[in-house]
Amino acid sequence: MTDKKAANSGAIRAVWKLLASVKLTIFILIALAAVSIIGTFVEQNKPIETYYQAYGQKWADIIMFLKFDSMYNSEWFSVMMLMLLVNIVACTYERFPSKWRSLLKKDKSFDPSMIDRLSTRRSFTLGKNTADTKSHILAVLKKKRYKFQEFKAGDGTVSIFAWKGLIGRFGSDITHVSLFVIILGAVIGSYWGYKDFRAVIVGETIRVPDVDFHLRLDKFWMEYYPSGQIKQYNSMLTVVEDGKDVLNKHIWVNEPLFHKGVRFYQSSYGTAWNMVEEIEISLKNIKTNEVSKSVNIKWGGSAEIPGTEYVARLSGYVSDFAFDEDSRTVYSKSGEVKNPAVQIDIYKEGDLISRPWLFFNFPGLIQAIPKTDHDLILTGFRNLPYSGLSITKDPGTNIVWIGSGIMGVGFYLAFFVFYKRIMVRIKPGSDAEVGIAGVINKNQLGFEKEFRILVETITGIEEDYDDDLEGP
Amino acid sequence: MEQPKVILSLMFFTMAFAFYAMTTLCYIGNWVFRKDWMGQTATIMSYIATFAMTMILIFRAAESGHAPFSNLYESMVLFIWCLNVGYLWMEYKYKIKVMGVFVMGIALLSMLAASLLPYRFKSVEPLNPALQSKWKWMINLFEPAGLQNYAIGWLDFHVFTTFVGYAAFAISFGVAIMYLLKVRNEEKGGGNFLVERFPKARILDELGYRGIIWGFPFLSIGIVTGAVWANYAWGTYWSWDPKETWSLITWFIYAAYLHARVTRGWRGKKAAYIAILGFLAIIFLYWGVSFILPGLHAYA
Ligand code: HEM
Numbered sequence: 001m002t003d004k005k006a007a008n009s010g011a012i013r014a015v016w017k018l019l020a021s022v023k024l025t026i027f028i029l030i031a032l033a034a035v036s037i038i039g040t041f042v043e044q045n046k047p048i049e050t051y052y053q054a055y056g057q058k059w060a061d062i063i064m065f066l067k068f069d070s071m072y073n074s075e076w077f078s079v080m081m082l083m084l085l086v087n088i089v090a091c092t093y094e095r096f097p098s099k100w101r102s103l104l105k106k107d108k109s110f111d112p113s114m115i116d117r118l119s120t121r122r123s124f125t126l127g128k129n130t131a132d133t134k135s136h137i138l139a140v141l142k143k144k145r146y147k148f149q150e151f152k153a154g155d156g157t158v159s160i161f162a163w164k165g166l167i168g169r170f171g172s173d174i175t176h177v178s179l180f181v182i183i184l185g186a187v188i189g190s191y192w193g194y195k196d197f198r199a200v201i202v203g204e205t206i207r208v209p210d211v212d213f214h215l216r217l218d219k220f221w222m223e224y225y226p227s228g229q230i231k232q233y234n235s236m237l238t239v240v241e242d243g244k245d246v247l248n249k250h251i252w253v254n255e256p257l258f259h260k261g262v263r264f265y266q267s268s269y270g271t272a273w274n275m276v277e278e279i280e281i282s283l284k285n286i287k288t289n290e291v292s293k294s295v296n297i298k299w300g301g302s303a304e305i306p307g308t309e310y311v312a313r314l315s316g317y318v319s320d321f322a323f324d325e326d327s328r329t330v331y332s333k334s335g336e337v338k339n340p341a342v343q344i345d346i347y348k349e350g351d352l353i354s355r356p357w358l359f360f361n362f363p364g365l366i367q368a369i370p371k372t373d374h375d376l377i378l379t380g381f382r383n384l385p386y387s388g389l390s391i392t393k394d395p396g397t398n399i400v401w402i403g404s405g406i407m408g409v410g411f412y413l414a415f416f417v418f419y420k421r422i423m424v425r426i427k428p429g430s431d432a433e434v435g436i437a438g439v440i441n442k443n444q445l446g447f448e449k450e451f452r453i454l455v456e457t458i459t460g461i462e463e464d465y466d467d468d469l470e471g472p
Numbered sequence: 473m474e475q476p477k478v479i480l481s482l483m484f485f486t487m488a489f490a491f492y493a494m495t496t497l498c499y500i501g502n503w504v505f506r507k508d509w510m511g512q513t514a515t516i517m518s519y520i521a522t523f524a525m526t527m528i529l530i531f532r533a534a535e536s537g538h539a540p541f542s543n544l545y546e547s548m549v550l551f552i553w554c555l556n557v558g559y560l561w562m563e564y565k566y567k568i569k570v571m572g573v574f575v576m577g578i579a580l581l582s583m584l585a586a587s588l589l590p591y592r593f594k595s596v597e598p599l600n601p602a603l604q605s606k607w608k609w610m611i612n613l614f615e616p617a618g619l620q621n622y623a624i625g626w627l628d629f630h631v632f633t634t635f636v637g638y639a640a641f642a643i644s645f646g647v648a649i650m651y652l653l654k655v656r657n658e659e660k661g662g663g664n665f666l667v668e669r670f671p672k673a674r675i676l677d678e679l680g681y682r683g684i685i686w687g688f689p690f691l692s693i694g695i696v697t698g699a700v701w702a703n704y705a706w707g708t709y710w711s712w713d714p715k716e717t718w719s720l721i722t723w724f725i726y727a728a729y730l731h732a733r734v735t736r737g738w739r740g741k742k743a744a745y746i747a748i749l750g751f752l753a754i755i756f757l758y759w760g761v762s763f764i765l766p767g768l769h770a771y772a
Binding site: 022023025026029030032033036037039040044072186195253254256263265267390392394397400401404407408411412415416442443444445 | 566674675678679681682685686688689692693696699700703704705706707708709710712714717718720721722724725727728731732734735737738746753761
């Protein structure tokens with residue numbers, strides 16, 4: 001029974017050890033790097049047909065099954081990220097408390113015989129007694145901004161522990177914390193943020209999801225290079241709160257409007273498929289083929305047709321005419337201007353007598369005013385451009401930036417602030433013998449030079465050294 | 473019809489190319505024949521090459537009116553410039569000229585690659601709307617209303633820091649190869665007199681690490697500033713487009729390197745292999761993604 005328990009806890013211990021190990025970190029990081037490649041070759045978040053066309057039935061099925069089509073949002077990818085977090089937590093829990101304790105402890109006592117075992121060490125005498133030697137060395141250490149603590153042994157041996165850059169040892173911990181903050185921000189964003197797109201026509205006011213204001217497009221225009229290439233597209237936007245205009249901004253690509261946590265980007269443009277600005281129609285006598293003077297009608301407006309008692313009202317537009325037999329409705333097959341058609345309501349003495357569709361490409365296809373000699377033809381129309389606005393809200397963004405800032409601090413401390421330790425032992429006597437050694441856990445090369453200069457400053461004697469690092 | 477500035481920048485390119493070839497040869501000569509004058513000549517030529525590269529960047533900037541890294545060719549020039557300045561700084565500090573063979577070798581190969589780029593990657597063209605007003609922010613900074621344009625400045629900063637990172641990684645790539653050669657030679661009990669002239673394995677390991685502790689923060693700043701810009705321009709700071717994903721991939725690899733170095737059994741050789749892998753990923757991030765994968769990034 002106890003054996004089993006021991007074996008059990010042994011197994012748990014082993015799993016915990018694995019979860020807290022840096023080897024697992026290396027493994028997860030390399031694995032994340034490897035699988036992330038897949039999603040850069042398989043296009044992400046496309047309609048299913050795309051994959052069937054590109055890869056064929058069999059491979060597309062596999063891609064769908066493994067969620068390679070949206071892999072960065074897939075459960076298995078999230079699990080891998082989660083593993084990294086678990087790994088950091090376990091690792092931090094396992095080793096950092098003891099690391100902190102040993103770094104932050106007040107009593108820095110050490111075993112002076114350690115000095116003889118370190119490779120970066122020197123021994124010398126200054127020709128002074130123990131007390132004078134000590135105060136001289138302390139003065140140099142102080143000048144080099146070392147903190148220190150001194151110890152005296154029973155036999156009169158004095159030892160000094162000096163250090164600086166202690167905070168550098170916390171760089172890695174701060175980096176690990178920052179990773180948390182960044183991931184937290186990303187998770188918050190994915191839960192409470194959104195991304196939306198609107199095609200807005202000049203003059204239109206749209207509701208903005210989740211917030212208490214509206215947005216109106218006042219103006220939309222394009223700029224061109226002399227070569228005809230599009231240079232820029234622009235929108236003039238107004239924020240409307242409680243029916244009042246509160247903010248006005250000119251936006252273009254890369255220059256968005258930001259209001260109350262929501263961003264509005266100029267992301268595209270196009271022409272409306274269900275509205276036109278204005279049309280031009282003419283009356284045609286089908287007997288004589290005579291076409292009368294044309295008349296313009298604005299969207300939603302009406303006009304008298306000259307020389308007749310007809311009044312025409314512009315009531316509909318589609319850019320790519322199609323008719324659905326089942327619901328008997330007209331719709332636009334695409335957003336492009338392929339088969340433009342307008343619907344006209346024709347009144348005679350106040351009575352609606354006909355509602356024909358007029359085709360720009362096929363004049364006279366259906367007679368506009370049946371049982372008469374008259375037909376209407378669509379001779380021109382002016383498209384209504386729309387401004388494509390992306391609307392995004394991501395409340396996690398600032399947390400991500402804060403996390404990135406913390407990471408910067410962590411990197412600075414981890415990579416550029418080195419924890420340096422100097423240990424000194426001064427034997428008792430009138431010509432006191434000094435042993436001094438230094439320890440650093442990275443940047444050994446730089447430290448060796450610094451240590452040499454330190455010793456030179458103490459002894460006042462320049463060392464004979466070879467700084468040629470090449471070859472044996 | 474080419475403009476005079478283009479001709480000047482092409483002239484400096486040719487000059488730099490020649491000097492990279494010569495400096496590499498001199499570094500090799502210094503390595504093989506151990507002649508001091510060769511080493512000194514190599515260093516001088518390397519300074520001249522840096523000067524020529526600086527001139528290209530200046531002429532490009534003057535001509536296009538924006539920061540001189542808006543297409544693949546210009547970014548290559550920037551990369552080589554960073555690589556060279558980084559190397560010269562290291563040579564000044566550590567005085568290890570054999571490293572020049574490898575690092576200037578990489579610079580020379582990069583020059584070759586840049587010169588082989590198709591013309592459309594070299595020409596100075598009007599920027600597409602997404603890259604507009606890249607440089608204007610500097611002027612606008614002094615106007616009260618221009619603060620929002622400041623975000624566009626992130627883009628220049630993003631490109632620049634990224635390339636400092638790439639250059640640092642290139643150096644540690646070269647050093648990692650030297651380290652592996654050195655260790656292999658030691659394991660065989662020596663024998664290769666050329667490899668024996670490399671610094672001690674311990675020193676190479678340390679220098680490789682120093683390259684990466686510069687590269688890693690700069691790559692990270694590059695990723696974050698890129699994200700800041702994307703957030704500003706596209707509305708999301710992260711959209712997993714291939715370029716972004718690949719920069720994260722390289723970031724993962726170098727994070728693995730850092731942890732390999734603090735793990736017993738992974739230090740040394742395995743860490744060096746990871747550094748090599750990391751730089752291969754950088755090459756793909758830089759060239760492969762632009763040529764092979766679809767994405768939002770208009771250039772490197
Ligand atoms: C992407 C994720 C991670 C990043 C960016 C990261 C970053 C860092 C950095 C920058 C250092 C300092 C390295 C150096 O000084 O050379 C470091 C050290 C370290 N990391 Fe991580 N880390 C990550 C994940 C992890 C995980 C999951 C663990 C869990 C085992 C871990 C454990 C350690 C340890 C033990 C050290 C050495 C600490 C020390 O020197 O006292 N790291 N990390």
